[in-house]
Amino acid sequence: MEDARDRYIAPGCRLCREGAKLVLFVTGRCDRDCWYCPLSSGRKGVDRVFANDREVETEEDLIEEARVMSALGTGVTGGDPLLEPDRVVRFCRALKTTFGPDHQIHLYTGRAPTRDELLPLVGLVDEVRLHPPHADWGRILRTDYPRAIREARALGFAIGVEVPALPGIQGLAALLPLVDFLNINELEWGEANADGMRERGLELARPTGNAIAGSRDWARPLLGDPRTRYCTSAFKDSVQLRERLVRVARNTARPFDECTGDGTVVYGRLRPDGAVGEAVAALGLEEGEYAIEEGGLELAWWRLVEGRDTVAGEKAVVERYPNRGMIVEETPL
Numbered sequence: 001m002e003d004a005r006d007r008y009i010a011p012g013c014r015l016c017r018e019g020a021k022l023v024l025f026v027t028g029r030c031d032r033d034c035w036y037c038p039l040s041s042g043r044k045g046v047d048r049v050f051a052n053d054r055e056v057e058t059e060e061d062l063i064e065e066a067r068v069m070s071a072l073g074t075g076v077t078g079g080d081p082l083l084e085p086d087r088v089v090r091f092c093r094a095l096k097t098t099f100g101p102d103h104q105i106h107l108y109t110g111r112a113p114t115r116d117e118l119l120p121l122v123g124l125v126d127e128v129r130l131h132p133p134h135a136d137w138g139r140i141l142r143t144d145y146p147r148a149i150r151e152a153r154a155l156g157f158a159i160g161v162e163v164p165a166l167p168g169i170q171g172l173a174a175l176l177p178l179v180d181f182l183n184i185n186e187l188e189w190g191e192a193n194a195d196g197m198r199e200r201g202l203e204l205a206r207p208t209g210n211a212i213a214g215s216r217d218w219a220r221p222l223l224g225d226p227r228t229r230y231c232t233s234a235f236k237d238s239v240q241l242r243e244r245l246v247r248v249a250r251n252t253a254r255p256f257d258e259c260t261g262d263g264t265v266v267y268g269r270l271r272p273d274g275a276v277g278e279a280v281a282a283l284g285l286e287e288g289e290y291a292i293e294e295g296g297l298e299l300a301w302w303r304l305v306e307g308r309d310t311v312a313g314e315k316a317v318v319e320r321y322p323n324r325g326m327i328v329e330e331t332p333l
């Protein structure tokens with residue numbers, strides 16, 4: 001049954017929860033320099049485009065990545081995507097043309113966009129998420145953001161605010177009557193913001209994970225409002241990322257790969273002492289039951305376990321992220 005609070009969840013968040021949202025990083029450039037910016041040094045200020053973790057250059061690259069995960073929507077992020085408006089239009093048009101108008105697209109920006117900045121996005125972007133500067137939160141109604149919110153709404157966008165939990169966040173309560181949603185992200189420690197965190201005496205909530213202690217307490221005064229969602233760092237890793245990997249694994253697994261609930265695939269790998277063809281015959285493998293990769297012969301892990309004494313060579317059960325992603329574990333046999 002639908003939770004009452006679900007009625008207010010941003011449509012883009014629903015898809016994110018299912019792992020069905022592709023993350024399109026349009027540029028690492030941004031005209032702000034927030035001390036808490038979560039971007040890694042490899043992304044911050046760098047003018048490159050990534051779809052999830054894959055660097056893309058063309059619309060075709062993007063569509064391929066969207067297909068691999070059966071994406072139902074896309075979050076356009078950065079940096080500030082509005083510093084590259086033509087790029088945003090080009091990629092969003094490719095997504096909408098390929099997957100149809102129901103492919104839900106949300107766009108993040110640190111700016112208070114003008115009507116002229118928003119107009120080219122009509123019909124391409126469904127939802128706009130604003131991130132006003134921290135220094136403005138206490139005087140938000142005297143900034144340009146209420147005007148941007150009204151204009152976005154008049155143009156038909158779903159409109160909300162998305163910010164990390166920081167002291168003083170209750171100042172944003174003044175915006176709640178104007179927006180469709182307020183998304184608060186748990187403040188996260190990152191390689192590029194570590195000095196800023198230390199300077200402010202902030203610490204990790206737990207030794208494992210990136211969440212900063214006290215985040216939820218700062219956000220608490222706003223959490224009673226039905227338009228507010230609080231997104232924890234653990235949720236992003238354990239639900240959004242895992243669900244996305246599960247989708248990719250389902251789409252890319254070979255017949256003999258076993259897909260796990262964690263979004264990884266497991267298979268057996270044999271580096272035979274003799275010829276690969278001889279090992280295939282000794283194990284009784286038919287076409288489709290194995291693949292020959294650079295690392296050796298790959299097959300169902302249980303077939304390798306069963307046939308381990310019939311072939312000589314280095315044998316292991318391999319668990320890795322899907323689509324030839326990172327190896328998580330290798331268990332020698």
Ligand code: SF4
Nearest residue numbers: 030032034037079110
């Ligand atoms: S506006 Fe966003 S991308 Fe730009 S510096 Fe701030 S947190 Fe980073």
